[in-house]
Amino acid sequence: MNLDVLPQDCISHIISCTSPRDACRSAMVSARARRAGDSDSVWERFLPADYKQILSRLVSPLVFSSKKELYFKLCNPLLIDEGKKSFSISKATGKKRYMLSARDLSVTWSSNALYWSWKPLLQSSAAELRTICWLEIQGKIKTNMLSPNTTYEAYLVVKFANRAYGLDSLPSEISLVVGNYESHGIVYLRYPDSNKMFSMKEERIPCKREDGWVEIELGEFYNDDGGDDEEVKMSLREVKGHHLKGGLIIEGIEIRPKD
């Protein structure tokens, strides 16, 4: 049976039921398949449903000549919401991801220059801990900003300055709360040690990222069809120890779909 007997908009409809990767491959099949696969009706389905609203929140407007072009431009992080966050979509699935910059988080005592200093980072700022007893970092995001029917993971993205001290004397407490769901864990704030083999049940292990930073999993949660106007609250705290800690640099909290 020959696919060519179908009208072009049917072929587009079929391709829009596959995936971005399959749609790109279909461009190689034949001239007709390419026209169908590259069409706006296909790529509009792959874009987030609220993409127009997202575009209106971008710090710099995006120029694009097709929905396919727009899709791939959104795969790179872009500043959004007055630069407090950056936004992108996962290339394979079109699902939304956010990085809440350090400025968008609630870092206790961060406005006091004795304890925290702010250093420019890309187009935002990173918070560097000079010294403090009370380490408390919190972030939140509304579930309706995320893609529905998706499992998400939240990571605190940090670096350790050469002079870092006191951060791993005691484990830090981690929590993620959304609606009725809560998860808790602990982490020792230190640069990932490849020799470490054992960990306790709720212990999170810091992981190296490709960009040279380190990420610490704060938790994962399932975002259903986003009917409720709920908020995901994520936090890391080390407030039990009365000793001083310093040298932690915070880029932000990344919320991304689980692979």
Place this chain on the structure above:
Amino acid sequence: MITLTSSDGETFKVDEVVAVKMQTIEHMMEDGCAETAIPVPNVTGKILAKAIDFIKKHVETTKKEELRAWDADFIKVDQATLYDLLMAANYLDIKGLLDLTCQRVADMIKGKSVEEIREIFNIENDFTPEEEKEIRKANQWAFE
């Protein structure tokens, strides 16, 4: 009751509640063209019967799980019938059936290589080698 006549002369009497699910027919009813039998020249009796079965089942049943199982069974047809159903759903504008048939064909494409897709659907490669190179480069990510 609305009467439909297929391309090969078979007649089908359907309730209005079923007929309106075929948007094309619904428009004709609104325009007052449904007094006598409505000809459906692009669709054979065999396919029209199946399309009507589909609509009837979806009108009668509201349980999602039951419908999903029924649809999965309904769509287990040979490729030729699948195409005919798809084209009938497109012509008669039956949204649920169009979605189901398109998804079924889409599932045959997912994850397949370009050559495999051409083979399954009997499509000829009408690109020059230069064009192929250019398109592959533009869509590099899909081949990584």
